[in-house]
Amino acid sequence: MSIGLSEQEIFRREAMQQLRNLGIDPYPPETFPVNANAKDIAENFEANTEAYQDVVIAGRIMSRRIMGSASFAEIQDATGRLQIYIKRDDISPGEDKTMYNTVFKKLLDLGDFIGVRGYVFTTQTGEISLHVRELTILSKSLKPLPVVRREEDGTIHDAFTDPEMRYRQRYVDLTVNPEFKQIFINRSKVIRTMQSYFDSNGWMEVETPILQSVHGGAAARPFTTHHNTLDMPLFLRIANELYLKRLIVAGFDGVYEFGKMFRNEGMDRTHNPEFTSVEIYVAYKDYIWMMAMVEQCLEKVARAIHGLPIVKFGEHELNFAGPYEKLSMYDSILKYTAIDVSAMDEVALREVCKQINVPVDATMGKGKLIDEIFSEKVEHHLIQPTYITDYPIEMTPLAKKHRSKPGLVERFELFVMGKEIANAYSELNDPIDQRERLEEQLLLAGRGDEEAMAMDDDFLRALEYGMPPTSGLGIGIDRLVMLMTGQTTIQEVLFFPQMRAEKKVKVVTVDDFVNIGVPAVWVPVLNKMGFNTVEELKAGNPNKVFNDLGGMRKKLKLDISMPTKDEVMAWFV
């Protein structure tokens, strides 16, 4: 018997072996011809009882109520649960009642996958159920699932809620907490809705490199790696912006990419080291045009999930139907602090920060100071979708200078629930201006700013060939999905959020012990005594081990022959 298994796991392995002994494959290879699902039966049976007289469905056993020669069980498939009714003489029609008495009652467990064929009926208590005629084992489950019980009124008993276990073992989470599957179904819907909207406008979905030799397009610290054959460092992309712009140079009028970005920074409930974004670039457009596009797009997304442009989030009702409120960055600060910063220089801004208790440090320039005031005093007020426009040029090296306001760029960010979810520019396509702005970033990098953008000579070369006027947009998909599904942590919208590495349990094999002369039957006993590795055993006192083995043999009523003292002493040589 294996080491370290709980009693329940041992029982399940024994049951699996007994199935094999009965000639039943616990993991059969054949296609199982399912012709219905739980949701379909629950919704349509009553209107059309005739159609459900020969139903085949499959799923996990999630509960069992055995009463002598008849039983009820619930099976759960991808769509929900269905009660099944199993009568001994139906699944074991002849003299041999093994199928019911042994296979169903003894050898099946909660969590096993089975397939059943039969007819649908309504029980005396009014529950739509499947009367089983044939039962097929599809996959034996060797580890017990947590049992979560739900009552009609929604009360949940023994809920499986430990976030660590839920995220590390998402397969268990979604099995026993199937309501969380809806978040991921909606996530998929968000992405598909956006894709089909973009496609319907003739914009093309593309893929660009994830491994990049220059990490550009955003301000963030990258993950670094190394290519052996080329013997060169590579970075996991922090953004794909510069590649998509190259494709606009290449002559595509509209390109977009959904994909993972990687940033080697902190993790919390709104940040995961890898996250999904969409970026889209459309030629001959500007950021004003882009605002209308975003409004249309997000309204479609909200409707796809909720049927309405209204999304409930906590106590708020967010309205994604445009047009959204528009405020310039300076006006937003004026609105929420009554201070006009538009004409202030760095010294004056510093004084303002001091007055209104916004913490600053000496390295901050004008752009950064304004950004601090905005984050501190404005952001959290922006609950309904709101565009903040026209940012100071210092912090935005890839956006075009404002057509009429010196010192600003043509940029907007969309805020909802106090969080930024989209960022867009009239893209900078003047190659000389672009080179100067990236050179300023190099100066910042020289001063120790780890997030300053790197120079990308190939990108500049592309711009020199000429890029049409273009508007670009980036949306953080994870945060958008959080908004659309009412979640407050990014982990809830990621199937497999990043976690610290699980503590490695030292793997011991029986062979290690057998190799030093311990009979295999005694290995579990040694484990029980606390010797989980050969090293631990050798560090023990041989005489005590010998005595204790005898004691364990008696205590556990083991019917195995005792090794001689000399044999035991030999283990320690």
Added chain:
RNA sequence: GAUUCCGUAGCUCAGCUGGUAGAGCAUAACACUUUUAAUGUUGGGGUCCUGGGUUCGAAUCCCAGCGGGAUCACCA
């Protein structure tokens, strides 16, 4: 990174001022032909996260570590 809380059976959790480790569900055995958290009776199941320390004695007190949550900071 800081603060704080948590880690006990397969799951959810109790365990007081330190004194032989508990409950419900799950699980095993028996009974039971329409149950609904099925029921009744009887069992088994524990590295009390890890390592030190204090103590005659530690799940409990102290220290360190590991893992997780929350809040804050950082980070578009």
